[in-house]
Amino acid sequence: MSLKSFAAKLFAKRVVSKSREWIENPVATQQKVFNELIAKAAQTKFGKDHNFDSIESYSDFTAQVPVRDYEALKTYVEEVVEGKEDILWPGKPIYFAKTSGTTSGVKYIPITKESMPSHIEAARNAILFYIAESGEADFVDGKMIFLQGSPILKEENGVKLGRLSGIVAHYVPGYLQKNRMPSWETNCIDDWETKVDTIVDETLKEDMSIISGIPSWVQMYFERLQQRTGKPVGEIFPNFKLFIYGGVNFEPYRAKFNNLIGRSVPSIELFPASEGFFAYQDTQTEKGMLLLLNSGIFYEFIKSDSFFEENPKRLTIAEVELGVNYVLIISTNAGLWSYNVGDTVQFTSLKPYRVIVSGRIKHYISAFGEHVIAKEVEEALKIATANTAVSINEFTVAPQITPEEGLPYHEWFIEFETLPADMDAFAEAIDTAMQQQNTYYDDLITGKVLQPLKITSVQKNAFSAYMKSIGKLGGQNKVQRLSNNRKVADALTLYKI
Template identity: 55%
Template sequence: MLNFLKKKAALIWAGNHVKKTQDFKLNAEIKQEEQLLMMVRTAEKTLFGRQHHFEDIHSIEDFQERVPVTDYEGLRAFIEKMKKGQRNILWTDTPLYFAKTSGTTSGSKYIPISKEGMPFQLAGAQSALFHYIAKKGNADFVNGKMIFLQGSPELEEVYGIKTGRLSGIVAHHIPSYLQKNRLPSWETNMIDDWEAKVNQIAVETEKENMTLISGIPPWLIMYFEKLIERNGKKITQLFPNLQLIVTGGVNYEPYREKMNELLGGKVDIIQTFPASEGFFAFQDDYLQEGLLLLTNHGIFYEFIPLEEYGKPNASRLTLKDVELHKDYALILTTNSGLWGYSIGDVVRFISKNPHRIMVSGRTKHYTSAFGEHVIAFEVEEALKSTVAELAAQITEFHLAPQVNPTEGLPYHEWFVEFEKEPEDLNLFSLKLDDEMRKRNTYYDDLITGNVLQPLKITRLSRNAFHEYAKAAGKLGGQNKIPRLANDRTIADILSEYKI
């Protein structure tokens, strides 16, 4: 009876929640300016607000004139003041938390999360589940056990401000009604060594009634493989009531076939787009692609056409200006004090009513040694098509330019760890190259003009990416290995694992 009531309540809550979201979905363009000006008014007396004359900002145009696009380095001096406990620097008072992230050029980054911003980190995930329940018409998973593969919840203090990984911070805010159903235990979540942690999670969960599992795809795969190794069963055999997987952090599509094999049966998937800077989007309809952009969650969005990104006087577009199926660098202004902040992600819109996006790459993760500017979305879609046609399976891959080969023309080198190799690797390479040429006209021109030779695949040994991540200190949590590079820093290390 209690389980029935929980399901019924979840269905009612979900239906009511989805109805309430119609306003922001249909009026996002208008409400975005209202949201921006509300944040500007709130921060008028801060150090940043005074320096940028927030008192004179009364429109989006005023804001763009006074506040330049920046990145972490551009805000570092302000954040350093905040780390020393100074108040009213980027936002009113001091941050509630610092989310500590690993930067490639800036070292560790300390992303402020204000008391106003923290609730939206939780509301995004909650809204994703409510939309799923309403669309599915089924809330069975609320009566089972749920697991969230995440970083350690242990927090340190920086001048009185609690600091840690975002997933660890969020762990302190899980609603009480979910706590008794939530795994793993607090003690297991505190384990630093990721391999030991995943092994202990497998021990704690393998006999439980798991109904919802959440994490980024590479670490979900690691967890599932550990379970299968221990029990000799596919995941849906081990957890027959598993209904839903919630994932985010990277594009799910390149992992889908591998995940399907490990699952061994149908499980619903919803994708999300969270970051330390905010919870941006989620898949509001699990039956179709695209992530609903959260335009009422304390964030004002701007979009720079990717071809203009980094150039002086680049266009700063708002929701009303964007075009479908075009790539944009994502720029944020948040109610935690990030102003005109380039987060480094690239998105493309697939609909505008409501605004749905796909994450198509990273501004710093691309291959353009010859002017081709290949981005993640193109390589992932090309690989997806090739794998589907030639019945191969990919564990992970990395693409880098080979500018100075020992013989012949330069080329793109793909480092690939196969789960299941194609019958004919040469045919696979040719097909993949053809798919790339279809998706990137500049790459096609370089091949046609004999500037480049067709791509080459370097096969890597099993667990190569796992071993690389471990050696680089990037194993577990929200760490991700870049799939594209414009140099051979990662490629040279991966070459040690080639077959």
Template identity: 65%
Template sequence: MSIKSFLAIPFAKLARKQVYKWANNPHETQEKVFQYLVSEGTATVFGKDHDFVSINNYEDFKKRVKVNDYEGLRPYIDRVVTGEENVLWKGKPIYFAKTSGTTSGAKYIPITKESMPTHIKSARNALLFYIAEKKDASFVNGKMIFLQGSPILETKNGIKLGRLSGIVAHYVPSYLLKNRLPSWETNCIEDWDVKVGKIVDETLPEDMTVISGIPSWVQMYFEKLIEKTGKKVSEIFPNFNFFIYGGVNFEPYKNKFEALIGKKIDYIELYPASEGFIAYQDSQTEKGMLLQLDNGIFYEFIPATEFFDENPTRISLKDIQLGVNYVIILNTTAGLWGYNIGDTVEFTSLSPYRIKVTGRIKHFISAFGEHVIGKEVEKALNEAIVGTNITVSEFTVAPQVSPSEGLPYHEWFIEFENEPNNLDDLVVKIDASMQQQNIYYQDLIKGKVLRPLIIRKVKKGGFHEYMKSIGKFGGQNKIPQLSDNRKIADVLQNFLVE
């Protein structure tokens, strides 16, 4: 046992003890965070506009700050982007995390000197909890790979700009740098296919013990390893025993992963977002992820069934119930106030507070980390058929994660009233619009993680037949225009044009 792995176990136990200290005093912890946020926000433009100085408690806060999404806060964020100080939070952000916008291009999520350390500390603690539980830190003697975006950052009005994963790459602790792969040069490669090939070459001779990344990307890496060696991943890396992931539903990948690896392994789920690091898995035996209550985030929740009501119930942590699907709302040290990130969660435990991500408040696809939403697919289809005689009766979109051959793709099921003369041209137009609207989707296509979308023609009346087959024909029942699973898509295979 190396000195590093020997010392890691007591350090991990100490870190776990410190975390559970606040986790076991959740309401007091959240109240302290709330008071700090309001106090610091009082001198900002947003705080003055919303009379923070007169806020004494959560009920006061709710009266003054409405629930926002990016577009709701955009007038303030735009001022931050131009370089103005003290708008949403004191001073200026130190980074902008660039993410995909819903209506008007890229979003610029501020990351401040107060919020940045919480991203790093939470990721570190997730590993420490695993060490403390297993009483084994031997993996720190091997190599660790974190498949992520390029760490090359741009500058916008004096503030560094990049993907969150690329920003975080600049904060790898010095004691892990010698263990970390891929190399900086390889990590900067933009073409994902080329990048994975280089990663395979760099990692094959190494003792890989930890692998982390979005499952679709890691799957490609595993497949290339096997293609090159003819061996299962566990034969290539016998000391690889756990995989770290976040951002997508892992269930569709699990069986495939274990087949590629050749043995069962442990998994650590993370819930990082550009807006803040929300939760991580603190136990291999308990369900859910530990909600980060001491991370500079004050949480609010709205029952998903009420979210679109005129006056939905809006609660803090103390009023949470098990078995309820909530929209999660954030208030952060990056100056995001009443911020709806679009995710829905359900609590798996109230002591301590653990959550699982149940989806999005609106239908979406993120099987590969692309975060495609309904508005994007609607716009893409409408742009593609405008000025033509093509008319569409109904459509829906689903991911095809495990095709029988070739790369995964988005599968569009379209029932045409008037069909296109050239289906391939329509595919090209829709896919081009999707790439223009959604930078994550574009990255996956250009990186050859996904191939361009495929259209399946549903026979006339096919969607009606489908709704009848599931007992939801007529009334207010509508087919989702996209979904993150194949529940609808697999049944629609029975209603295609032969």
């Protein structure tokens, strides 16, 4: 055992022990965060506009501060972008994380000196929890790669601006700098395909032990490695021992990854966003990710089936239930207040509080009142592919409201790596799994309002070509799993087989 891995084990034990203090006192921890946020922001423009000085309880807060999305908060954000101080949070942010929104165009999410450490500590602690539980730490001696956006930052009115993953690249601790891949120069390459090829060049002869990124883009990296060498990734990197991912559900990719790697590799799931680092997988034995209740974020939850009502009930951590789909609402030490992140979550555990990401509140199918969410389509695909040789690279689902003949249906666009022996039987297996999960969908099928789903098989690399066509290839961009319109579906019809 090296000195570094020995030290990592000791540090992991200490961090996990310290974390137990807030994990075992969740409600009190959140109340403390709430009180600190309100007190700190009371003299900001937002705080004065919403009478923070008079807020003494959560009910006062909900009466004064409505739930907002980026568009509704935009007037305040624009003042911050213009360089004004004390608008959403005391002083000025140290960064803007630049993201692309579906309705707001480019979004500028503030990151403050108070919020930035939480992003770094959460990513670090996810690995430390794994070390503490598994006893494995020798991977800290190998090379680590984080597939991310360019770290080149611009500046706007004295505040640095860039993608979150690029901002985080500036915070890699000194003791990991020699282990970190790719090189700074390669990380700065904008064109994703060129970047991946260059990363392959740099890493082929290295002792890679940790690989991290959004699964779809890591898959591209793995495929390029395999094309270059004719070997599985696990043979190229015999000490590859940990895969870290976030952004999308890994299950649809797991079989393909095992095939590309040639063996199973332990993984850690993260739930990061520009708005905050919300959760990470704290154990390999339980489902879900540990919700971070002590990191400067106060959480609220609204049941997704009532979210679009005029005054939906807002819940605190003390009021949530297992298995219910909630819209995630946050107030943070970066100056976001009752902010709708857009993600939906479900709790898998209340002691401690663990969540899974079930989808996006704007990404669903309910063209016929079926209320289908991402978790359901991903689970249906997992069930249908279990114990089969079927391998899938990517997929998305959309309604077909006006087919040329017959009843409407859900159309599944799937990029297969290995085709089913019987496509009709495979489609039926998915449809059955969907009916078992979603009673609304089941009623529509049995009531002859919808016909069973249909699969449209698309060419290899169709999804990459589509993402490239809209300028979202690589980085932190993700394929939309499902939508209530045909925008993505119509674009993919160009690639159907």
